[in-house]
Amino acid sequence: MPDSRTLTDPAPYDALLLLSFGGPEGPEDVVPFLENVTRGRGIPKERLAEVGKHYFLFGGVSPINEQNRELLAALREDFSGHGLDLPVYWGNRNWAPYLVDTLREMASDGHRRIAVLATSAYAGYSGCRQYRENLADALATLAEEGLPELRVDKLRHFYNHPGFVQPMIDATLAALAELPTAVRDRAHLAFTTHSIPEAMAETSGAPQDPARGRPGGAYVAQHLDVARLIAAAVEEATGVADRPWELVYQSRSGAPHVPWLEPDICDHLESLHTAGVPAAVMVPIGFVSDHMEVKYDLDTEAVAKAAELGLPVARAATVGADARFAAAVRELLLERAAVERGLPVERRALGGLGPSHDVCAVACCPNPRAPRRAAAEI
Template sequence: MADAQTLTDPAPYDALLLLSFGGPEGPEEVVPFLENVTRGRGIPKERLTEVGKHYFLFGGISPINEQNRELLAALREDFAGHGLDLPVYWGNRNWAPYLVDALRELAEDGHRRVAVLATSAYAGYSGCRQYRENLADALAVLAEEGRPELTVDKLRHFYDHPGFVRPMIDATLAALAELPAELRDRAELAFTTHSIPTSMAEASGAPDDPARGTPGGAYVAQHLQVAGLIADAVAEATGVADRPWQLVYQSRSGAPHVPWLEPDICDHLTDRQKADAAAVVMVPIGFVSDHMEVKYDLDTEAVAKAAELGLPVTRAATVGADPRFAAAVRELVLERAAVERGEPVTRCGLGALGTTRDRCPADCCPNPRAPRPAAAGA
């Protein structure tokens, strides 16, 4: 059985698409971008302008597009360095370069079988199925235009891949080292991710997934596994075996009466200060790069709360364009290519949950509003 690290043949794939969320790159783009994100929810423009203040603090520019350009460059460099002749394209869900334009470009360039990496590591509607719905919508547009048919396969979730986990271990250790020496061994870890409605969390994953039977479904279970892997590695590296850690949430955006995953990071910091915690290291395991929800919700809002409380905090870096993550993407593409060719392959993953399947069942991570067509993939 082949190991993904030894594979070299990308067939049947002839291209990779980097699929991301997108973000504004100027003040005039902020509200139109938010209108794209919230389309169909009836949110008034005045409310979007209020939300947009987070972006205006940073000149109306989200860091996410530039970070995707860096990841794009890292992927191309890694592929070239390993003799993988596979062009890499980029498209976004909510802003330019738009997904449908990226698929048009792929079709025009003669590509027909495309592997897709979505910049979301975990199971869940927003992080997986919605991207597959976006792909189905864009493919329908191309079909209406009479363009050549594309087959797209979204790659499996990569939350447990060593190329995703190990850079975060190093980043957590680096963030601990930023604290005064007398606080490092007593500092706690707060692993952060995007809060989602509890109903959506409980429905995440397929009904027969082992993780689905745990409280919170696959979304919470996968995050807890990553947090545990990092906490164990940090304990081994620092010799502190009983360092407290917790999975917490951020970036809630729903109506107050709808239950969402808790505790919020700022509430958690308040609780830890009351419990006389020495310091807290925030580790954003739910995010691939330092985009707005990291730069504002953690670096701005949570840091301000910690300062108000007099609680020392630092924040670990996200994976970003780390060469190990770029290598992981290459391995995921080659692993999936071998699967599509019908060849046995050893999947690369850490932890007890096991790697996720390549193709989602029809009943996993359901659309909370109404069923919609979704393209194939993990």
């Protein structure tokens, strides 16, 4: 069975779409951007301005668009360096370049079969199905405009691909090296990801228990698998056995009465301090790049909490445009292309969960507000 690293033929695909969240690129963009993100929820503009204070602290600019430009360049460089003549486009869910505009451009350029990389590594409504819903909406718009029919296939979840995990291992070791030598070997690891409602976490992913007849539990299970991989690699590299670690959460945005995944990173740091832990490393395994939720919730809020407690902390870098991640995207694309041609191929994955599915089940990661909303069947 061929290894995905040896594949070279992208057929049937004639283009790759990098699909991301989007973010404001100036103060005047902040409220319109947040209106896009919260559309249909009836949130007053005054409240959005208050929520937008995180962006205003950074000049109204989210780092995510520039980081996607860097990833776009890394993908094009990797493709070119490996003789893969496949154009790479970029579209966003909530800000320019908008997804529908990019798909319109791709159709006009003659592309018809498109592979899609969403910049979210894990199963879940916001990280997977919502992107599929956005694709369905955009494709419907293009059909109404009379443009040629496009087929889009979203590449599988990449949370446990070596090209995503290995850079995070290196980043964790680099962050540990930033701590004072006296506390380095006793530092705890706090693996962080976006908190989501418990009900949403419960229904995330493909069905895992046929007796239940419904999906569930993939969001947390996948993060825990990645955390174990990194913790084991760090133990091997440092020689420090049984270093304590925990999966914690950040960036909660829901109503107080709705249960969300916990503990919050700031609460966790306080617990570590109370328990006499001398230092901690925050490892944002839930995020592909150092966007606003990393820069504010970790680098600003969590670092301020640690300083208040007198707890030394370091923050591991995200994968970003690491060349190994760009290579992983190429592998995932060529792997899926081989599958579409009916060829056997090794699907690389680390940890205990194995490679993710290619095509999402109909009941996968249901929309909590509109269960019947159409999603692209990809």
